[in-house]
Amino acid sequence: MQRDSVGLSRAPEGDSELFANNIMTLLQSVAGSSLRDIDRLITELQMVRELLQKQGARVQRDIAEYAHLSQSSMQSTKIIAEGLARWKKGGDGLYAAPH
Secondary structure, eight states: HHHHHEEEHHHOOOHHHHHHHHHHHHHHHHHHHHHHHHHHHHHHHHHHHHHHHHHHHHHHHHOOOOOOHHHHHHHHHHHHHHHHHHHHGGGGGGGOOOO
16 A cells, blocks of 8 residues: 555656646746737727827817817907997997987
């Protein structure tokens, strides 16, 4: 019985090398797959970053354009209101509205 337990605890030298090679191959496969996944994620994140930067720049341009249009609209409204006030008072030779 003692011979059986000694035989089980010792693997032949060739089996140990085969086992070690299989483990190394498995680890390299897993590591290679993980590195490819990481590289793919980095590429995707860079693409998303570029898209967000472009969209951010577009939003900034849209806001600047809106602000300019808003300011122009306010100036135009002020000019029209002042012109109507003068017209109502009869100034600048304009026809005065009847009361």
